[in-house]
Amino acid sequence: MLTPQTPTEDTLYDLAIIGGGITGAAVARDAALRGLKTILFEKTDFGAGASTKTSKLAHGGLRYLEYGEIGLVRESLRERNRLLNLCSPWVKPLPFLFPVYDSSRRPLWQIATGIRLYQCMAGESSKKWQRRLSADAVGDRVKGLCADGLRGAAGYTDAQMQDGRLVIENIRSSLSHGAQAYNYSDVVSVRRAATQWHTLSIKQNSAQFDVSARCVVNATGAWSNDVLNRIGVERKLVAPSKGVHVVLPDIGLDAALVLEAPQDRRIFFVLPWEQRTLIGTTDTFSDDDPGSLTVNKDDVRYLLEAFQRYFLERSFDEDDVVATFAGLRPLISSKPGHAASAASRTHRIVVDQDRVISVAGGKFTTYRAMAEAVVDLVARRLGETAALATCQTDVLPLWAADESIKNGAPSDAMPDHWPDFYGPRATEMATLMQARPDLAEPISPDFPYLKAELYYGIQNERVHCLEDWLERRTPIALSRKLTPRFIKDASVTFETMRGAS
Numbered sequence: 001m002l003t004p005q006t007p008t009e010d011t012l013y014d015l016a017i018i019g020g021g022i023t024g025a026a027v028a029r030d031a032a033l034r035g036l037k038t039i040l041f042e043k044t045d046f047g048a049g050a051s052t053k054t055s056k057l058a059h060g061g062l063r064y065l066e067y068g069e070i071g072l073v074r075e076s077l078r079e080r081n082r083l084l085n086l087c088s089p090w091v092k093p094l095p096f097l098f099p100v101y102d103s104s105r106r107p108l109w110q111i112a113t114g115i116r117l118y119q120c121m122a123g124e125s126s127k128k129w130q131r132r133l134s135a136d137a138v139g140d141r142v143k144g145l146c147a148d149g150l151r152g153a154a155g156y157t158d159a160q161m162q163d164g165r166l167v168i169e170n171i172r173s174s175l176s177h178g179a180q181a182y183n184y185s186d187v188v189s190v191r192r193a194a195t196q197w198h199t200l201s202i203k204q205n206s207a208q209f210d211v212s213a214r215c216v217v218n219a220t221g222a223w224s225n226d227v228l229n230r231i232g233v234e235r236k237l238v239a240p241s242k243g244v245h246v247v248l249p250d251i252g253l254d255a256a257l258v259l260e261a262p263q264d265r266r267i268f269f270v271l272p273w274e275q276r277t278l279i280g281t282t283d284t285f286s287d288d289d290p291g292s293l294t295v296n297k298d299d300v301r302y303l304l305e306a307f308q309r310y311f312l313e314r315s316f317d318e319d320d321v322v323a324t325f326a327g328l329r330p331l332i333s334s335k336p337g338h339a340a341s342a343a344s345r346t347h348r349i350v351v352d353q354d355r356v357i358s359v360a361g362g363k364f365t366t367y368r369a370m371a372e373a374v375v376d377l378v379a380r381r382l383g384e385t386a387a388l389a390t391c392q393t394d395v396l397p398l399w400a401a402d403e404s405i406k407n408g409a410p411s412d413a414m415p416d417h418w419p420d421f422y423g424p425r426a427t428e429m430a431t432l433m434q435a436r437p438d439l440a441e442p443i444s445p446d447f448p449y450l451k452a453e454l455y456y457g458i459q460n461e462r463v464h465c466l467e468d469w470l471e472r473r474t475p476i477a478l479s480r481k482l483t484p485r486f487i488k489d490a491s492v493t494f495e496t497m498r499g500a501s
């Protein structure tokens, strides 16, 4: 990627995007593919907001059927299928089991009927439908699951994604189609400079500069209200809801579990992820500053208690927790009075000052469709031509297909985790390592991660600090308990590489 071009104050861009989460990244990709002169600014790192704090599911959202959100579920399933087709190996099928107990809110037949409807909406043929499992069969498959009162389970398939990779790959794709994108670039103001364009002021390190664009997209998730304020618009577009996840050691699941939290009967997931077990999530409206969100002990306790109800013999306490992470869902503001978990996940697009387009809400899963709708609107504002009107992201794979990864076993020199972490990029890293054998060493004796991975991130993926690489270019820090020695070794390696580059 990518020596960054410098933004030029005397260029009039077609489109300036504020926010480098999945929504902004996807808008940048779609716009660049349609030939728009596009520039994106992210105030911290790409994906540092909600987009790397998800439950890692590309899914239709079975539970939204309960709220009658048929349109949302249908769209999400269609997009899930597209992600599976166009973004593999970063989006993979994942089997799910929905165990039902005597105490469950709904009987097994109702859950199974809902799942049938879900599978029909996903366009699955009935041959692919999974049967109901008896209580004994569930017990055999999920070791340690509480059998007391268990009536059986209904099964289905959804998908698991690598959220951070999808963000960076959308950014990379936008750059390769001519866009410019900058992390650590805070848009501090947007003012209408003339009827036809706006001027944005951007703070990058200690420098400040202006950029002008004919259209502006505000894709700042939980920050949307604040950014609208900076534009001079008094609008409460989002009502953020906080979600926390806890990562536990691997309990040997081969399927995700959909369970009811005993405390409030909300649905939560227990998921196999990165050879660990991911539990989440909480869902509570929050006024916290999105930039300094923390995980509190009550959230961790809630999730551990919910998990414990179903795995009585697996006693995990706070010391066993491998990692925790929290994010703010940019839910669309609606009438007060209902729980965050019942709030709609549909997205909303609003236009202010004629050419400032804000997009919020939705789900990670629907990012492509949201971006398409936004760029369609941008195209109309700019005077639509046939080229501008033609979206390509519904058919174009996220990256150029790489046969050596798709067809061949990974080369001997390639660590086991590379194909999963980096997909086709792993081949580029292996080539790099051949040219630079010094990069084939582990960063630290404590983990199998190689210097080549960090070097590649710094050189090609705008890694500015170690955290960018550990939390967003890879899932390392969110899925591993890092040792002090690893952190020290990685910091020294990072500083040496940064100094030399």
Ligand SMILES: Cc1cc2nc3c(=O)[nH]c(=O)nc-3n(C[C@H](O)[C@H](O)[C@H](O)COP(=O)(O)OP(=O)(O)OC[C@H]3O[C@@H](n4cnc5c(N)ncnc54)[C@H](O)[C@@H]3O)c2cc1C
Binding pocket: 018, 019, 020, 021, 022, 023, 024, 041, 042, 043, 044, 045, 046, 047, 048, 049, 050, 051, 052, 053, 054, 055, 056, 057, 058, 059, 185, 186, 187, 188, 219, 220, 221, 222, 223, 227, 241, 242, 243, 244, 245, 281, 326, 327, 328, 329, 330, 360, 361, 362, 363, 364, 365, 366
């Ligand atoms: C706990 C949790 C679990 C979830 N699980 C799932 C799931 O499993 N599947 C699913 O489909 N969806 C899931 N979601 C929803 C999904 O994460 C969000 O819908 C999606 O990530 C929103 O992306 P975004 O780009 O709109 O917002 P964000 O990712 O929050 O990005 C907004 C970006 O704007 C930047 N920004 C803010 N102000 C400025 C400024 N002034 N200048 C420049 N940049 C700025 C921020 O730094 C941030 O990076 C989950 C959400 C949460 C919180």
